[in-house]
Amino acid sequence: MTRWLLLFILGVIAILMVSPLILTVFTSLKPTTELVNPPWAPPVNLTFEHYVRVWTEGGFSRYFFNTLVISTVDAVVMIVIASLAAYAMVFMEFRFKLLLQILFLIGLMIPVTAIVLPLFQIVRGFGLLNTHLGVILADLALAVSVFVFMFSSYFVGVPKALHEAARIDGATEFQIYRRVVMPIATPAVVTTALLEFLWSWNDLLLRLLLMTRDEMRTLSVGLLNFQGTMTRDVTGLSSGTVIMAIPVVLLFLFFQRHFVRGMTAGAVK
Protein backbone atom coordinates (compact mmCIF):
# COMPACT_ATOMS: atom_id res chain seq x y z
CA MET A 1 0.00 0.00 0.00
CA THR A 2 2.80 2.38 1.03
CA ARG A 3 4.59 1.48 -2.19
CA TRP A 4 1.62 2.43 -4.34
CA LEU A 5 1.12 5.67 -2.43
CA LEU A 6 4.76 6.49 -2.95
CA LEU A 7 4.55 5.71 -6.65
CA PHE A 8 1.45 7.91 -6.97
CA ILE A 9 3.15 10.86 -5.24
CA LEU A 10 6.29 10.43 -7.33
CA GLY A 11 4.14 10.16 -10.48
CA VAL A 12 2.35 13.40 -9.71
CA ILE A 13 5.65 15.19 -9.02
CA ALA A 14 7.15 13.79 -12.26
CA ILE A 15 4.14 14.99 -14.31
CA LEU A 16 4.33 18.44 -12.72
CA MET A 17 8.03 18.64 -13.49
CA VAL A 18 7.90 17.41 -17.06
CA SER A 19 4.62 18.99 -18.24
CA PRO A 20 6.07 22.48 -19.01
CA LEU A 21 8.69 20.82 -21.20
CA ILE A 22 6.10 18.70 -23.02
CA LEU A 23 3.81 21.70 -23.56
CA THR A 24 6.79 23.65 -24.94
CA VAL A 25 7.71 20.83 -27.33
CA PHE A 26 4.04 20.52 -28.45
CA THR A 27 3.76 24.28 -29.09
CA SER A 28 7.04 24.35 -31.03
CA LEU A 29 5.80 21.63 -33.38
CA LYS A 30 2.32 23.06 -34.04
CA PRO A 31 1.42 25.10 -37.11
CA THR A 32 0.25 28.60 -36.11
CA THR A 33 -3.33 27.61 -36.98
CA GLU A 34 -3.35 24.99 -34.22
CA LEU A 35 -2.46 27.48 -31.52
CA VAL A 36 -6.14 27.97 -30.81
CA ASN A 37 -6.28 24.37 -29.56
CA PRO A 38 -5.60 23.76 -25.87
CA PRO A 39 -1.85 23.78 -25.15
CA TRP A 40 -1.87 20.18 -23.87
CA ALA A 41 -3.30 18.90 -27.14
CA PRO A 42 -0.54 17.25 -29.23
CA PRO A 43 0.15 18.76 -32.65
CA VAL A 44 -2.08 17.34 -35.40
CA ASN A 45 0.07 18.41 -38.32
CA LEU A 46 3.70 18.27 -37.21
CA THR A 47 5.87 21.10 -38.52
CA PHE A 48 9.46 22.14 -38.04
CA GLU A 49 8.94 25.53 -39.69
CA HIS A 50 9.38 27.41 -36.40
CA TYR A 51 12.74 25.75 -35.77
CA VAL A 52 13.93 26.76 -39.24
CA ARG A 53 12.64 30.31 -38.73
CA VAL A 54 14.23 30.67 -35.30
CA TRP A 55 17.56 29.18 -36.50
CA THR A 56 17.82 31.40 -39.58
CA GLU A 57 15.72 34.57 -39.26
CA GLY A 58 15.86 34.58 -35.45
CA GLY A 59 19.66 34.54 -35.53
CA PHE A 60 19.84 31.44 -33.34
CA SER A 61 22.62 29.88 -35.42
CA ARG A 62 24.86 32.79 -34.38
CA TYR A 63 23.59 32.81 -30.78
CA PHE A 64 24.09 29.04 -30.56
CA PHE A 65 27.71 29.37 -31.68
CA ASN A 66 28.35 32.22 -29.22
CA THR A 67 26.82 30.25 -26.35
CA LEU A 68 28.74 27.11 -27.27
CA VAL A 69 32.07 28.97 -27.36
CA ILE A 70 31.51 30.77 -24.06
CA SER A 71 30.18 27.70 -22.22
CA THR A 72 32.89 25.38 -23.52
CA VAL A 73 35.72 27.77 -22.67
CA ASP A 74 34.11 28.42 -19.28
CA ALA A 75 33.92 24.71 -18.50
CA VAL A 76 37.44 23.83 -19.68
CA VAL A 77 39.17 26.78 -18.01
CA MET A 78 37.18 26.27 -14.84
CA ILE A 79 38.38 22.66 -14.58
CA VAL A 80 41.99 23.81 -14.88
CA ILE A 81 41.93 26.74 -12.46
CA ALA A 82 39.60 25.24 -9.86
CA SER A 83 41.48 21.93 -9.73
CA LEU A 84 44.87 23.65 -9.53
CA ALA A 85 43.67 25.90 -6.72
CA ALA A 86 42.07 22.99 -4.86
CA TYR A 87 45.24 20.90 -5.29
CA ALA A 88 47.29 23.65 -3.66
CA MET A 89 44.75 24.02 -0.85
CA VAL A 90 44.67 20.31 -0.07
CA PHE A 91 48.18 19.02 -0.78
CA MET A 92 50.50 21.97 -0.28
CA GLU A 93 51.54 24.08 2.69
CA PHE A 94 52.12 27.79 2.11
CA ARG A 95 51.75 31.12 3.84
CA PHE A 96 48.32 32.78 3.94
CA LYS A 97 46.62 29.49 3.06
CA LEU A 98 43.95 30.07 5.69
CA LEU A 99 43.33 33.60 4.43
CA LEU A 100 42.87 32.28 0.89
CA GLN A 101 40.48 29.61 2.11
CA ILE A 102 38.43 32.27 3.88
CA LEU A 103 38.36 34.38 0.71
CA PHE A 104 37.10 31.42 -1.29
CA LEU A 105 34.47 30.80 1.38
CA ILE A 106 33.33 34.43 1.14
CA GLY A 107 33.14 33.95 -2.62
CA LEU A 108 30.63 31.17 -2.04
CA MET A 109 28.36 33.44 -0.05
CA ILE A 110 28.06 36.52 -2.24
CA PRO A 111 25.11 36.50 -4.68
CA VAL A 112 25.87 37.68 -8.23
CA THR A 113 23.09 40.24 -8.19
CA ALA A 114 24.70 42.00 -5.23
CA ILE A 115 27.91 42.77 -7.14
CA VAL A 116 26.57 43.12 -10.65
CA LEU A 117 27.14 46.88 -10.90
CA PRO A 118 30.78 46.92 -9.73
CA LEU A 119 31.34 43.93 -12.00
CA PHE A 120 29.96 45.88 -14.95
CA GLN A 121 32.29 48.80 -14.14
CA ILE A 122 35.32 46.49 -13.89
CA VAL A 123 34.56 44.80 -17.22
CA ARG A 124 33.98 48.20 -18.83
CA GLY A 125 37.18 49.52 -17.26
CA PHE A 126 39.15 46.73 -18.95
CA GLY A 127 37.44 47.52 -22.25
CA LEU A 128 35.90 44.07 -22.37
CA LEU A 129 32.24 45.02 -22.83
CA ASN A 130 30.69 43.22 -25.80
CA THR A 131 33.45 40.61 -25.88
CA HIS A 132 33.25 36.93 -25.13
CA LEU A 133 36.38 37.26 -22.99
CA GLY A 134 34.64 39.73 -20.66
CA VAL A 135 31.76 37.35 -20.01
CA ILE A 136 34.07 34.34 -19.65
CA LEU A 137 36.27 36.09 -17.08
CA ALA A 138 33.23 37.27 -15.13
CA ASP A 139 31.72 33.77 -15.20
CA LEU A 140 34.95 32.20 -13.98
CA ALA A 141 35.47 34.73 -11.22
CA LEU A 142 31.94 34.35 -9.91
CA ALA A 143 31.82 30.56 -9.89
CA VAL A 144 35.42 29.59 -9.09
CA SER A 145 34.78 29.38 -5.32
CA VAL A 146 32.10 26.75 -5.80
CA PHE A 147 34.32 24.52 -7.90
CA VAL A 148 37.43 24.99 -5.76
CA PHE A 149 35.28 23.84 -2.87
CA MET A 150 34.02 20.86 -4.88
CA PHE A 151 37.47 19.77 -6.08
CA SER A 152 38.83 20.23 -2.55
CA SER A 153 36.19 17.92 -1.10
CA TYR A 154 37.14 15.34 -3.73
CA PHE A 155 40.91 15.72 -3.24
CA VAL A 156 40.58 15.37 0.51
CA GLY A 157 39.46 11.80 -0.18
CA VAL A 158 42.65 11.03 -2.14
CA PRO A 159 44.97 9.17 0.27
CA LYS A 160 47.86 11.36 1.45
CA ALA A 161 50.16 8.35 0.99
CA LEU A 162 49.55 8.51 -2.77
CA HIS A 163 50.85 12.08 -2.87
CA GLU A 164 53.80 11.13 -0.68
CA ALA A 165 54.62 8.06 -2.78
CA ALA A 166 54.72 10.24 -5.89
CA ARG A 167 57.01 12.75 -4.16
CA ILE A 168 59.38 9.92 -3.22
CA ASP A 169 59.19 8.62 -6.79
CA GLY A 170 60.60 11.99 -7.81
CA ALA A 171 57.52 13.78 -9.13
CA THR A 172 57.19 17.56 -8.91
CA GLU A 173 53.96 19.03 -7.58
CA PHE A 174 52.72 19.67 -11.10
CA GLN A 175 53.57 16.11 -12.18
CA ILE A 176 51.68 14.76 -9.17
CA TYR A 177 48.71 16.96 -10.06
CA ARG A 178 48.70 15.94 -13.72
CA ARG A 179 49.73 12.28 -13.57
CA VAL A 180 48.53 11.04 -10.18
CA VAL A 181 45.69 13.16 -8.82
CA MET A 182 43.77 14.37 -11.88
CA PRO A 183 43.44 10.93 -13.55
CA ILE A 184 41.56 9.68 -10.50
CA ALA A 185 39.40 12.80 -10.20
CA THR A 186 37.19 12.04 -13.21
CA PRO A 187 33.87 12.39 -11.32
CA ALA A 188 34.88 15.85 -10.04
CA VAL A 189 36.07 16.87 -13.51
CA VAL A 190 32.85 15.73 -15.17
CA THR A 191 30.68 17.38 -12.54
CA THR A 192 32.56 20.66 -12.87
CA ALA A 193 32.40 20.55 -16.64
CA LEU A 194 28.68 19.84 -16.66
CA LEU A 195 27.67 22.30 -13.95
CA GLU A 196 29.79 25.16 -15.25
CA PHE A 197 28.65 24.47 -18.82
CA LEU A 198 25.04 24.39 -17.66
CA TRP A 199 25.29 27.59 -15.61
CA SER A 200 27.07 29.39 -18.39
CA TRP A 201 24.63 28.07 -21.01
CA ASN A 202 21.56 29.17 -19.05
CA ASP A 203 22.82 32.47 -17.61
CA LEU A 204 20.90 35.56 -18.67
CA LEU A 205 21.90 38.37 -16.32
CA LEU A 206 25.61 38.72 -17.13
CA ARG A 207 25.08 38.24 -20.87
CA LEU A 208 22.31 40.83 -20.95
CA LEU A 209 24.47 43.25 -19.04
CA LEU A 210 27.88 42.73 -20.64
CA MET A 211 26.96 42.03 -24.29
CA THR A 212 24.53 44.44 -25.89
CA ARG A 213 25.53 43.99 -29.54
CA ASP A 214 23.32 41.51 -31.39
CA GLU A 215 26.14 39.51 -32.99
CA MET A 216 27.61 38.79 -29.54
CA ARG A 217 24.37 37.58 -27.96
CA THR A 218 23.78 34.15 -26.50
CA LEU A 219 20.71 31.90 -26.67
CA SER A 220 19.24 33.00 -23.35
CA VAL A 221 19.32 36.65 -24.46
CA GLY A 222 18.13 35.71 -27.95
CA LEU A 223 14.96 34.23 -26.48
CA LEU A 224 13.97 37.71 -25.35
CA ASN A 225 13.63 38.69 -29.04
CA PHE A 226 10.42 36.66 -29.19
CA GLN A 227 8.81 38.62 -26.42
CA GLY A 228 7.64 42.19 -26.90
CA THR A 229 5.87 44.50 -24.50
CA MET A 230 2.43 43.77 -25.94
CA THR A 231 2.96 40.59 -28.00
CA ARG A 232 4.64 37.26 -27.70
CA ASP A 233 5.79 34.87 -30.48
CA VAL A 234 4.82 31.68 -28.65
CA THR A 235 5.99 29.25 -31.32
CA GLY A 236 9.31 31.06 -31.77
CA LEU A 237 9.85 31.17 -28.01
CA SER A 238 9.03 27.46 -27.70
CA SER A 239 11.30 26.40 -30.57
CA GLY A 240 14.12 28.57 -29.20
CA THR A 241 13.69 27.07 -25.76
CA VAL A 242 13.86 23.52 -27.16
CA ILE A 243 16.97 24.38 -29.21
CA MET A 244 18.56 25.77 -26.07
CA ALA A 245 17.61 22.80 -23.91
CA ILE A 246 18.65 19.93 -26.21
CA PRO A 247 22.48 20.09 -25.80
CA VAL A 248 22.27 20.34 -22.03
CA VAL A 249 19.80 17.46 -21.73
CA LEU A 250 21.96 15.28 -24.00
CA LEU A 251 25.12 16.11 -22.06
CA PHE A 252 23.46 15.37 -18.77
CA LEU A 253 22.05 12.05 -19.98
CA PHE A 254 25.43 11.03 -21.36
CA PHE A 255 27.41 11.87 -18.23
CA GLN A 256 24.72 11.20 -15.63
CA ARG A 257 26.61 8.36 -13.91
CA HIS A 258 29.80 10.40 -13.43
CA PHE A 259 27.80 13.44 -12.44
CA VAL A 260 26.00 11.68 -9.60
CA ARG A 261 29.31 10.19 -8.39
CA GLY A 262 30.87 13.66 -8.36
CA MET A 263 28.01 15.23 -6.48
CA THR A 264 28.07 12.56 -3.77
CA ALA A 265 31.88 12.45 -3.47
CA GLY A 266 32.97 12.51 0.13
CA ALA A 267 29.46 11.75 1.39
CA VAL A 268 30.54 8.36 2.68
CA LYS A 269 33.94 6.85 3.15
Added chain:
Amino acid sequence: MAGVDLINLSKAYGDTEVLHDINLSIADGEFIVFVGPSGCGKSTLLRMIAGLEKVTGGDLMIGDARANDLSPRKRNIAMVFQSYALYPQMTVAENMGFSLSLERRPKDEIAKKVQEAAETLKLGPYLDRKPGQLSGGQRQRVAIGRAIVRQPQVFLLDEPLSNLDAALRSETRVEISELHQRMKTTMIYVTHDQVEAMTMADRIVVLNGGYIEQVGGPMELYNTPATEFVAGFIGSPKMNFIKGRFAEAVGAKTLGVRPEHFTIGSGDNSWEGRVTLVERLGHDTILYVKVPDAGVLTVSLNGQHQQQVGDIVHLRPKAEFIHKFNDSGRPIAA
Protein backbone atom coordinates in the same frame (compact mmCIF):
# COMPACT_ATOMS: atom_id res chain seq x y z
CA MET B 1 74.18 2.37 -1.64
CA ALA B 2 74.81 4.47 1.42
CA GLY B 3 74.67 4.52 5.19
CA VAL B 4 72.50 6.89 7.18
CA ASP B 5 73.61 8.95 10.18
CA LEU B 6 71.25 10.67 12.58
CA ILE B 7 73.08 13.22 14.67
CA ASN B 8 71.23 14.83 17.60
CA LEU B 9 68.10 14.64 15.48
CA SER B 10 64.88 16.04 16.92
CA LYS B 11 61.38 16.76 15.74
CA ALA B 12 58.89 19.20 17.19
CA TYR B 13 55.37 20.20 16.21
CA GLY B 14 55.10 23.74 17.54
CA ASP B 15 56.23 23.57 21.15
CA THR B 16 55.73 19.83 21.44
CA GLU B 17 58.86 17.81 20.85
CA VAL B 18 58.06 14.27 19.73
CA LEU B 19 61.57 12.99 19.00
CA HIS B 20 64.44 13.92 21.28
CA ASP B 21 68.12 13.95 20.50
CA ILE B 22 68.26 10.85 18.33
CA ASN B 23 71.77 9.61 17.61
CA LEU B 24 72.14 6.60 15.37
CA SER B 25 74.58 5.40 12.76
CA ILE B 26 73.21 2.96 10.19
CA ALA B 27 75.88 1.16 8.21
CA ASP B 28 75.82 0.77 4.45
CA GLY B 29 73.87 -2.39 3.59
CA GLU B 30 72.50 -2.89 7.08
CA PHE B 31 68.93 -4.05 7.79
CA ILE B 32 67.79 -1.98 10.72
CA VAL B 33 64.36 -2.13 12.34
CA PHE B 34 62.70 0.67 14.31
CA VAL B 35 60.33 -0.90 16.79
CA GLY B 36 58.19 0.49 19.55
CA PRO B 37 54.60 0.98 20.68
CA SER B 38 52.13 3.25 18.84
CA GLY B 39 53.04 6.91 19.18
CA CYS B 40 56.71 6.28 20.06
CA GLY B 41 57.90 8.25 17.00
CA LYS B 42 59.22 5.41 14.84
CA SER B 43 57.16 6.32 11.75
CA THR B 44 57.94 10.02 12.23
CA LEU B 45 61.65 9.20 12.30
CA LEU B 46 61.32 7.16 9.10
CA ARG B 47 59.35 9.97 7.42
CA MET B 48 62.07 12.43 8.41
CA ILE B 49 64.64 10.23 6.67
CA ALA B 50 62.30 10.09 3.66
CA GLY B 51 61.93 13.86 3.56
CA LEU B 52 58.19 13.76 4.22
CA GLU B 53 58.63 15.43 7.63
CA LYS B 54 60.84 18.42 8.25
CA VAL B 55 63.84 17.96 10.53
CA THR B 56 63.57 20.54 13.30
CA GLY B 57 66.91 19.89 14.99
CA GLY B 58 70.19 18.08 14.40
CA ASP B 59 71.63 16.62 11.23
CA LEU B 60 70.47 13.90 8.90
CA MET B 61 73.21 12.44 6.71
CA ILE B 62 72.50 10.08 3.82
CA GLY B 63 75.82 8.82 2.54
CA ASP B 64 78.16 11.77 2.87
CA ALA B 65 75.52 14.41 2.12
CA ARG B 66 73.56 16.42 4.66
CA ALA B 67 69.95 15.71 3.68
CA ASN B 68 68.02 17.92 6.13
CA ASP B 69 66.76 20.26 3.43
CA LEU B 70 66.81 17.95 0.42
CA SER B 71 63.46 17.17 -1.17
CA PRO B 72 62.46 13.47 -1.16
CA ARG B 73 63.29 13.08 -4.84
CA LYS B 74 66.85 14.27 -4.32
CA ARG B 75 67.58 11.81 -1.52
CA ASN B 76 67.72 8.74 -3.77
CA ILE B 77 65.57 6.70 -1.44
CA ALA B 78 62.54 4.47 -2.03
CA MET B 79 59.72 3.83 0.38
CA VAL B 80 57.14 1.12 0.81
CA PHE B 81 54.00 2.35 2.54
CA GLN B 82 51.71 0.53 4.93
CA SER B 83 48.75 1.26 2.66
CA TYR B 84 50.77 0.26 -0.48
CA ALA B 85 49.99 3.70 -2.02
CA LEU B 86 49.82 2.32 -5.55
CA TYR B 87 48.51 4.62 -8.28
CA PRO B 88 45.06 3.15 -8.97
CA GLN B 89 44.79 4.38 -12.56
CA MET B 90 48.10 2.83 -13.62
CA THR B 91 48.89 -0.79 -14.40
CA VAL B 92 51.37 -2.76 -12.33
CA ALA B 93 54.08 -2.09 -14.94
CA GLU B 94 53.29 1.64 -15.02
CA ASN B 95 53.32 1.79 -11.23
CA MET B 96 56.71 0.14 -11.08
CA GLY B 97 58.17 2.23 -13.88
CA PHE B 98 56.67 5.57 -12.79
CA SER B 99 59.81 6.91 -11.12
CA LEU B 100 61.93 6.02 -14.14
CA SER B 101 59.46 7.63 -16.54
CA LEU B 102 59.69 10.82 -14.48
CA GLU B 103 63.44 10.73 -15.05
CA ARG B 104 62.67 10.44 -18.80
CA ARG B 105 64.59 7.17 -19.11
CA PRO B 106 64.21 5.37 -22.46
CA LYS B 107 61.11 3.18 -22.68
CA ASP B 108 63.02 -0.03 -23.39
CA GLU B 109 65.24 0.56 -20.36
CA ILE B 110 62.16 1.09 -18.17
CA ALA B 111 60.50 -2.05 -19.56
CA LYS B 112 63.66 -4.09 -18.93
CA LYS B 113 64.01 -2.93 -15.31
CA VAL B 114 60.32 -3.47 -14.61
CA GLN B 115 60.56 -6.96 -16.10
CA GLU B 116 63.57 -7.81 -13.93
CA ALA B 117 61.86 -6.61 -10.77
CA ALA B 118 58.66 -8.43 -11.73
CA GLU B 119 60.57 -11.69 -12.15
CA THR B 120 62.24 -11.25 -8.77
CA LEU B 121 58.87 -10.71 -7.12
CA LYS B 122 56.91 -13.24 -9.22
CA LEU B 123 54.73 -10.47 -10.65
CA GLY B 124 55.26 -11.34 -14.33
CA PRO B 125 51.66 -12.42 -15.07
CA TYR B 126 50.18 -9.31 -13.46
CA LEU B 127 52.07 -6.52 -15.21
CA ASP B 128 49.05 -5.38 -17.23
CA ARG B 129 46.60 -5.44 -14.33
CA LYS B 130 45.49 -2.48 -12.28
CA PRO B 131 46.10 -2.52 -8.48
CA GLY B 132 42.37 -2.94 -7.87
CA GLN B 133 42.52 -6.34 -9.57
CA LEU B 134 45.23 -7.69 -7.25
CA SER B 135 45.15 -9.34 -3.83
CA GLY B 136 46.69 -7.63 -0.78
CA GLY B 137 49.88 -9.70 -1.01
CA GLN B 138 50.31 -8.96 -4.73
CA ARG B 139 49.76 -5.24 -4.12
CA GLN B 140 52.44 -5.27 -1.44
CA ARG B 141 54.82 -6.97 -3.85
CA VAL B 142 54.09 -4.29 -6.46
CA ALA B 143 54.88 -1.63 -3.85
CA ILE B 144 58.18 -3.38 -3.13
CA GLY B 145 58.80 -3.72 -6.87
CA ARG B 146 58.24 0.00 -7.36
CA ALA B 147 60.98 0.58 -4.79
CA ILE B 148 63.40 -1.98 -6.27
CA VAL B 149 63.17 -0.59 -9.80
CA ARG B 150 64.68 2.72 -8.67
CA GLN B 151 67.80 1.01 -7.25
CA PRO B 152 67.86 3.50 -4.39
CA GLN B 153 70.62 4.14 -1.87
CA VAL B 154 68.27 3.40 1.00
CA PHE B 155 65.04 1.42 1.28
CA LEU B 156 62.45 2.65 3.76
CA LEU B 157 59.61 0.32 4.74
CA ASP B 158 56.79 1.65 6.93
CA GLU B 159 54.92 -1.28 8.51
CA PRO B 160 54.66 -2.97 5.12
CA LEU B 161 53.14 -6.19 6.42
CA SER B 162 50.49 -4.92 8.79
CA ASN B 163 47.66 -5.13 6.23
CA LEU B 164 48.38 -8.76 5.38
CA ASP B 165 46.94 -11.85 7.02
CA ALA B 166 49.14 -13.94 9.32
CA ALA B 167 50.18 -16.58 6.75
CA LEU B 168 51.01 -14.04 4.05
CA ARG B 169 52.82 -11.88 6.56
CA SER B 170 55.34 -14.56 7.48
CA GLU B 171 55.77 -15.47 3.78
CA THR B 172 56.43 -11.84 2.79
CA ARG B 173 58.73 -11.42 5.79
CA VAL B 174 60.95 -14.16 4.41
CA GLU B 175 60.81 -12.63 0.91
CA ILE B 176 61.91 -9.21 2.19
CA SER B 177 64.79 -10.79 4.14
CA GLU B 178 65.89 -12.71 1.03
CA LEU B 179 65.61 -9.56 -1.05
CA HIS B 180 67.89 -7.73 1.38
CA GLN B 181 70.44 -10.50 1.29
CA ARG B 182 70.42 -10.40 -2.50
CA MET B 183 70.48 -6.62 -2.94
CA LYS B 184 72.66 -5.66 0.04
CA THR B 185 71.00 -2.24 0.12
CA THR B 186 70.53 -0.35 3.37
CA MET B 187 67.01 -1.06 4.64
CA ILE B 188 65.20 0.79 7.40
CA TYR B 189 62.08 -1.01 8.48
CA VAL B 190 59.42 0.24 10.87
CA THR B 191 57.15 -2.11 12.75
CA HIS B 192 55.33 -2.43 16.04
CA ASP B 193 55.60 -6.22 15.79
CA GLN B 194 58.62 -7.41 17.73
CA VAL B 195 58.53 -10.80 15.98
CA GLU B 196 59.19 -9.04 12.65
CA ALA B 197 61.95 -7.05 14.31
CA MET B 198 63.60 -10.10 15.85
CA THR B 199 63.46 -12.23 12.72
CA MET B 200 64.56 -9.69 10.12
CA ALA B 201 66.90 -7.17 11.68
CA ASP B 202 70.66 -6.98 11.77
CA ARG B 203 70.08 -4.43 14.52
CA ILE B 204 66.94 -3.27 16.28
CA VAL B 205 66.28 0.26 17.51
CA VAL B 206 63.72 0.26 20.31
CA LEU B 207 61.93 3.59 20.63
CA ASN B 208 59.72 4.76 23.45
CA GLY B 209 58.18 8.18 23.98
CA GLY B 210 60.43 9.79 21.36
CA TYR B 211 63.68 8.45 22.85
CA ILE B 212 65.89 5.57 21.77
CA GLU B 213 65.76 3.01 24.58
CA GLN B 214 68.32 0.64 23.13
CA VAL B 215 70.07 -0.26 19.88
CA GLY B 216 71.47 -3.72 19.34
CA GLY B 217 71.24 -7.10 17.67
CA PRO B 218 68.10 -9.15 18.33
CA MET B 219 69.80 -11.52 20.78
CA GLU B 220 71.58 -8.68 22.55
CA LEU B 221 68.24 -7.01 23.21
CA TYR B 222 66.70 -10.28 24.29
CA ASN B 223 69.49 -11.34 26.61
CA THR B 224 70.67 -8.03 28.00
CA PRO B 225 67.89 -5.45 27.77
CA ALA B 226 69.08 -1.98 28.74
CA THR B 227 65.80 -1.00 30.35
CA GLU B 228 62.69 -2.56 31.85
CA PHE B 229 60.77 -1.25 28.82
CA VAL B 230 62.99 -3.10 26.33
CA ALA B 231 62.82 -6.24 28.46
CA GLY B 232 59.02 -6.09 28.31
CA PHE B 233 58.82 -5.18 24.64
CA ILE B 234 61.21 -7.77 23.22
CA GLY B 235 60.14 -11.37 23.57
CA SER B 236 56.86 -13.15 23.09
CA PRO B 237 55.08 -13.98 25.34
CA LYS B 238 56.40 -10.93 27.16
CA MET B 239 58.60 -10.99 30.26
CA ASN B 240 56.97 -11.31 33.70
CA PHE B 241 57.67 -8.39 36.01
CA ILE B 242 57.40 -9.15 39.68
CA LYS B 243 57.54 -6.58 42.44
CA GLY B 244 57.22 -6.91 46.20
CA ARG B 245 58.78 -9.54 48.41
CA PHE B 246 60.09 -11.78 45.62
CA ALA B 247 62.01 -8.83 44.09
CA GLU B 248 63.17 -7.49 47.44
CA ALA B 249 64.54 -10.93 48.31
CA VAL B 250 67.12 -10.54 45.52
CA GLY B 251 67.74 -6.84 46.17
CA ALA B 252 65.77 -5.44 43.24
CA LYS B 253 62.79 -3.15 42.78
CA THR B 254 61.48 -5.31 39.95
CA LEU B 255 62.31 -8.85 39.02
CA GLY B 256 62.05 -9.87 35.35
CA VAL B 257 61.61 -13.50 34.33
CA ARG B 258 60.85 -14.58 30.78
CA PRO B 259 58.03 -17.15 30.49
CA GLU B 260 60.41 -19.75 29.06
CA HIS B 261 62.80 -19.34 31.98
CA PHE B 262 60.60 -21.07 34.52
CA THR B 263 60.78 -24.73 35.38
CA ILE B 264 58.07 -26.63 37.17
CA GLY B 265 58.90 -28.66 40.21
CA SER B 266 58.86 -28.34 43.97
CA GLY B 267 61.87 -27.24 45.99
CA ASP B 268 63.08 -24.68 48.48
CA ASN B 269 62.92 -21.66 46.21
CA SER B 270 59.80 -22.56 44.26
CA TRP B 271 56.76 -20.32 44.05
CA GLU B 272 53.42 -21.99 44.55
CA GLY B 273 50.54 -20.89 42.34
CA ARG B 274 47.25 -21.98 40.77
CA VAL B 275 46.84 -22.40 37.02
CA THR B 276 44.15 -20.00 35.74
CA LEU B 277 44.44 -20.62 31.99
CA VAL B 278 46.21 -23.05 29.67
CA GLU B 279 47.06 -22.39 26.01
CA ARG B 280 48.21 -25.48 24.10
CA LEU B 281 50.14 -24.56 20.95
CA GLY B 282 51.50 -28.03 20.20
CA HIS B 283 55.19 -27.14 20.27
CA ASP B 284 54.69 -25.13 23.47
CA THR B 285 52.27 -25.07 26.39
CA ILE B 286 51.58 -21.70 27.96
CA LEU B 287 50.30 -21.57 31.51
CA TYR B 288 48.94 -18.56 33.32
CA VAL B 289 49.65 -19.08 37.00
CA LYS B 290 48.35 -16.94 39.84
CA VAL B 291 51.08 -16.70 42.46
CA PRO B 292 50.31 -14.93 45.77
CA ASP B 293 52.24 -11.62 46.04
CA ALA B 294 53.46 -11.91 42.40
CA GLY B 295 50.26 -11.70 40.38
CA VAL B 296 49.46 -13.78 37.31
CA LEU B 297 52.67 -15.09 35.73
CA THR B 298 53.03 -16.42 32.20
CA VAL B 299 54.94 -19.67 31.93
CA SER B 300 55.99 -21.16 28.62
CA LEU B 301 56.86 -24.84 28.70
CA ASN B 302 58.51 -26.53 25.78
CA GLY B 303 56.43 -29.39 24.33
CA GLN B 304 53.07 -30.73 25.45
CA HIS B 305 52.16 -30.79 29.15
CA GLN B 306 49.15 -32.05 31.03
CA GLN B 307 48.45 -29.25 33.53
CA GLN B 308 44.79 -28.23 33.83
CA VAL B 309 43.06 -25.08 35.03
CA GLY B 310 42.91 -25.17 38.84
CA ASP B 311 46.04 -27.30 39.29
CA ILE B 312 48.54 -26.19 41.88
CA VAL B 313 52.05 -25.88 40.41
CA HIS B 314 55.43 -24.90 41.82
CA LEU B 315 57.44 -22.50 39.65
CA ARG B 316 61.15 -22.11 39.85
CA PRO B 317 62.83 -19.29 37.89
CA LYS B 318 66.19 -20.22 36.37
CA ALA B 319 68.62 -18.14 38.38
CA GLU B 320 71.02 -17.46 35.49
CA PHE B 321 68.26 -15.83 33.42
CA ILE B 322 66.72 -13.57 36.05
CA HIS B 323 66.72 -9.83 35.27
CA LYS B 324 66.86 -7.38 38.14
CA PHE B 325 65.81 -3.74 37.71
CA ASN B 326 66.19 -0.74 40.00
CA ASP B 327 63.73 2.12 40.72
CA SER B 328 64.44 3.83 37.38
CA GLY B 329 63.94 0.66 35.37
CA ARG B 330 67.67 0.14 34.74
CA PRO B 331 69.23 -3.29 35.16
CA ILE B 332 71.19 -4.05 38.31
CA ALA B 333 74.51 -5.65 37.53
CA ALA B 334 74.78 -9.21 38.78
